[in-house]
Amino acid sequence: MKEIAKVSLQNEMDLILSHRRSMKLAELAGLSLSAQTTFATAVSEVARDVIDNGINGYLVLGIYTATPQKSVAAYIYDSRTNLSLQAPALQNARKLVNRFQYTGTPEASCIEMYYHLPTVVRQLDQKITEWQEQFNYDAPISPYDEIKRKNEQLQELADRLKASENQYRVLTNALPLIIFTLNRKGSIVYANNWMHTYTGFTPDQINTANWKQVLHPEDYSSFYSLLGDIVTTQAGNLKLQCRIREAHSGSYIWHQVFVAPLQEVHRPDDYFIGYIVDIHAQKEFEQASRDNTELKATQQRLKENELELTQKIHQLNRSNNDLEQFAYIASHDLQEPVRKMIFYSDYFSKQYAHLTDNKGSIYLENMLQASHRMRNLINDLLSYSKIRKEVTSFEQVSLQKAAGIALQDLELTIKEKQAKVTVDVLPVIEGDFSQLTQVFQNIVSNALKYSKEQEPLQLHIYPETDNTGMVHLHFKDNGIGFDTRYLPKMFTLFQRLHGKDEYEGTGFGLAICKKIVDLHNGVIDAVSEPGKGADFIVSLPETQNKKQ
Known part of the structure; x- marks a missing residue:
């Protein structure tokens, strides 16, 4: 239609x-x-x-x-x-x-x-x-129709604005400098992750103490005057050099602070954007060689670095577009040749196997297996790339229902393995239903894959809650287990603890789980010992409002 x-x-x-x-x-x-x-x-x-x-x-x-x-x-x-x-x-x-x-x-x-x-x-x-x-x-057929149309347009605009904000946050967090915005009162409205990483304080904590806990006492008065200037002057860019305390070392490092009004058509000078650049090396050089001619060259290099920084921002935008193009290529252009490789290899194996010697048959079988692995790898890569914050839809999700659908999809494998999977009563939380179902499916599939050969798998799924508003889902099995030293490696793309000849897989399952849990503001962890089974623990907030 x-x-x-x-x-x-x-x-x-x-x-x-x-x-x-x-x-x-x-x-x-x-x-x-x-x-x-x-x-x-x-x-x-x-x-x-x-x-x-x-x-x-x-x-x-x-x-x-x-x-x-x-x-x-x-x-x-x-x-x-x-x-x-x-x-x-x-x-x-x-x-x-x-x-x-x-x-x-x-x-x-x-x-x-x-x-x-x-x-x-x-x-x-x-x-x-x-x-x-x-x-x-x-033209609208009634005032209600006009209001409804306007509301739909506003909703579409809000969705686009939210996507733009998410892109801006990803970009600013990727840059190795502190980026922030201020309101007319001089309070921080937004700051990228570098502010907390470098200073050890959140924007709210810095606002409460008016920057005193991060600025050198000798520089505080001039810095606070800068904040006063942005609410009283109509000037353009404002600059200041000051020393900011680094949380890791406790040392005060020289930085250049830039603040400029964020011009908007309907609300000029309501907000100001600023960024803080580490210039400690430059300051030490100036102090030691104030009259040296190299000082001008250093200042020139600083300008060049600013230009290079601007260029890198554009490069990051192009990189995001390249990633989207890669996902498209993986979903279309890469899959078609792999399908043909599998088809022709399988056809050749069935129709002409009697015309080849034993070594040729082995090579053909290896080629067919490699093609299947490539297809599985592309599909898993696609699944991973499709999990994005902008497409995550939070709603009330019955974890009992999500677990049931996952187990139903794995029913044949469970029967083949003669596994026993028990699921306690699971609560309802706020999340994305399809993504949480995928978490259940990947962890249960992982348990089935790494079960012991001589002992049927026993998997117990049960919840634990606490007074922090979190639900802790346990996936406890009696499988082969693993050394927890390798736990970070298990949640990384393409990483495997076992060779592909021992256990099938592409190394994406747990990485996909971690990405989904991160999007739900949760944590995934595991407790295990070799030969003594494993207990994967997925901790998720009951409501997303508490975590956003």
């Missing part, structure tokens, strides 16, 4: 919008007035049921072009998974359209309704584009 319009279903006003837009689309598609009314009535029947009884419902209107019989189509989605098709509203709607279809998943339900177009519409694709533009740019 080619989408034309979309309406969320929350209240009576949304019901009116869905009816009017259904009528309008049916009219544009050339249906008669009675057919328009019939189609819109069917849509309204299902929409009302979703508004009255559903969860997070919405309507998608469009044109179905997949078959010779083109149709006006309406898809109504509902987060309920126990939708009753015997409801009177759904039964009435079924009688009003040419085709009525239900599809369901463990997460949502969808009612599809189709009303056939009476005649062939010429240049249908062009008309669909025109209808889409008409729905997007037509």
Whole structure:
């Protein structure tokens, strides 16, 4: 179906919008007035049921072009998974359209309704584009419609702004200097990780003490005057050299502080951006050789370093784009040749194996196994690259349900291994359901892979809670275990404690788990001894608000 319009279903006003837009689309598609009314009535029947009884419902209107019989189509989605098709509203709607279809998943339900177009519409694709533009740019049909459109635009803008902020945070945290923003009161609004790493204090702690705990006493008055200047002057960039205490050594190191107004069209001079650069080496040189001609060269090099820093920022942006391109290549261009290698190697092995000697057969088998390993590696790399903060959606997640789905996916392997997996009652926390399900699946799969040959696996999954708002999930098994000295290595990409000939795998499973747990503001750890099993512990906050 080619989408034309979309309406969320929350209240009576949304019901009116869905009816009017259904009528309008049916009219544009050339249906008669009675057919328009019939189609819109069917849509309204299902929409009302979703508004009255559903969860997070919405309507998608469009044109179905997949078959010779083109149709006006309406898809109504509902987060309920126990939708009753015997409801009177759904039964009435079924009688009003040419085709009525239900599809369901463990997460949502969808009612599809189709009303056939009476005649062939010429240049249908062009008309669909025109209808889409008409729905997007037509004047609102009511004040509620206008407010709803504005709200959707604001939500889209907020999502884009959040993504931009995340990119900015990643960039500033990657740079080896302190970057911060100030409000008109001189208080820190944002600071990258380097401020806490270098000074040992959080921005809130620095604001509370007005920078006294990090500045050299002799430089404090001049620095505090700088903060006063930014709220009273309309000047451009402000610069100051001062000594800042390094938390690791306790020494005061010379730094150059730059502060400039962050100009905005509607709120000029409300915020100020600054960065702090280590110039200790330069200051020592100036003190020892103040009249030396090399001083000017050093100052020139500082300017060049500033220019180089700007260039590196652009390079970092290009690197992010390169990473996105790499993910695309891995998902498309790399997989196709690997599939062909596997296909032709397998075909050659089956059809021409009798034409090769024993050594040739061994080489062919090695090539086929290498192709399978390459395919698994690409798939795991893709899975790892798809786990990003901007696509992580936090909601109430039943860990019991996530564990059940993971065990169901591994059912055949569990039976083959004759493993016994017991799961205690698990709580509900705030998180991303698909990602947490993947954590269960990867850790259980890891336990199955590293079970003892002569002893069936026994895996016990159980929770522990404390008064800090954290849930500690234990995955305790009786497998081969490992030396905890290698624990950091286990959570790193491409790292394995065993050779590929001993145990299959690409080394991505636990690295994916760690990335997911990090995105959930949690911690993953393990306790183990060689030959005595392992206990993987995943600690997750009950609610994300406490950690953000």
